[in-house]
Amino acid sequence: MTGATEASNPKMEANVVVLGTESVGKSALTVRLLTRRFIGEYGDIESIYSHSFMSEGKEITLNIWDSPFSEDLSRETSLFHKKVQWADGFVLVYSICDRASFNTASRLIQNIRSTKHHHGAEKPPVVIVGNKRDLHHRRTVLAEEGQLLALSTDCLFYEVSAAENYHGVLSAFHGLMDRIKDTKLTSKRPLRFKGIVKSMSAVFARRRTDSL
Numbered sequence: 001m002t003g004a005t006e007a008s009n010p011k012m013e014a015n016v017v018v019l020g021t022e023s024v025g026k027s028a029l030t031v032r033l034l035t036r037r038f039i040g041e042y043g044d045i046e047s048i049y050s051h052s053f054m055s056e057g058k059e060i061t062l063n064i065w066d067s068p069f070s071e072d073l074s075r076e077t078s079l080f081h082k083k084v085q086w087a088d089g090f091v092l093v094y095s096i097c098d099r100a101s102f103n104t105a106s107r108l109i110q111n112i113r114s115t116k117h118h119h120g121a122e123k124p125p126v127v128i129v130g131n132k133r134d135l136h137h138r139r140t141v142l143a144e145e146g147q148l149l150a151l152s153t154d155c156l157f158y159e160v161s162a163a164e165n166y167h168g169v170l171s172a173f174h175g176l177m178d179r180i181k182d183t184k185l186t187s188k189r190p191l192r193f194k195g196i197v198k199s200m201s202a203v204f205a206r207r208r209t210d211s212l
Contacts, residue, residue, distance in 0.1 A: 010058055011058070011059045011060075011061065012058055012059070012060050012061070012181070013061045013063065014060070014061070014088040014089060014177065014180050015062075015065070015086050015088050015089075016062050016063065016064050016065070016087060016088065016089050016090065016091060016173070017064075017065045017067075017083050017084075017089075017090050017091070018030055018064060018065065018066045018067075018091045018093060019067075019069070019083075019090060019091070019092050019105075019108055020092060020101060020104070020105060021069045021094070021098070021100065021101040022068070022069050023095065023098075024093045024094055024095040024098065024131055024132075025093060025131040025132060025162045025163075026066055027039075027045075027047070027066055028131075028162040028163070029093060029131060029160070029169055029172075030049060030064055032162045032166055032169045033064075033166075033169050033173055034051055036166050038162060038163050038164075040163070045068070046067045046068065047065075047066050047067075048063060048064065048065050048066070049063075050062070050063055050064070051173075053174075055174070055177065055178075062173065062177065065083065065086070067083075080111065080115065081115055084112055084115040084116060084124075085115075087124065088124065088125075088180050089124055089125040089126065089127070089176045089177075089179065089180045090108075090112055090126045090127070091126075091127050091172065091173070091176060092105040092108050092109065092126060092127070092128050092155075093105070093131055094128075094131070094141065094146075095130075095131055095132045095141075096130045096131070096132050096133060096135070096139045096140070096141045096143075096146075096159065097132055097138040097139060097141075098140065098141075099140045099141055102130075102141045102145070102146070102149075105128060105149075106149055106153075109126055109128075109155065112126065122183060123154075123183075124183075125155075125176055125179035125180050125182075126153070126176075127156040127157070127158065127172055127173075127175055127176040127179070128146060128149060128150050128155050128156065128158075129157075129158050129159075129160060129172050130146045130157075130158070130159040130160070131160055131161070131162055132161060132162075132163070133159050133160055133161040133165075134161040134163050134164045143159050156172075156175045156176065158171060158172040158175065
């Protein structure tokens with residue numbers, strides 16, 4: 001009976017990295033997903049969260065790595081390689097009020113895919129999220145530009161307001177999870193939290209050494 005129950009309600013785990021430049025709302029987006037609440041101000045904190053939900057009778061767990069932006073993450077560095085190797089999918093966030101953040105998101109798509117290809121992996125699922133839709137009066141990036149970028153790179157696209165709407169944020173993450181399931185990238189064993197802690201400890205140790 002237990003085996004039948006497990007077969008009818010299997011579990012799936014996936015690793016997701018959230019990337020984007022400063023002040024685009026990466027952490028606000030992630031915390032909105034986790035708590036349904038909006039918090040506007042965040043410190044320079046590296047965080048990993050776990051979020052579980054049910055989808056088509058299956059329990060899905062997302063391990064979400066949210067980190068402060070560094071120019072190192074827009075280039076082929078060891079830290080960038082570590083994040084790309086760990087992840088099954090990516091959320092690339094830009095602000096519709098910040099053209100430079102949109103350009104960075106475009107570059108990140110190419111860097112992520114070339115890094116995955118270098119390691120012999122398939123093209124990873126990516127969702128592009130244009131945040132701060134509520135600030136449409138300050139818009140510098142049209143929604144059509146985000147849609148065109150997504151079409152040209154085979155990514156998903158959502159324009160949301162983390163400040164005003166939980167369901168848009170939810171749709172973006174669930175859309176990414178559907179892509180991850182479709183590409184079967186989660187068939188490999190994800191790096192568990194013990195591995196995550198080791199990876200982050202190594203990163204922080206390097207940063208402390210570099211600052212001495």
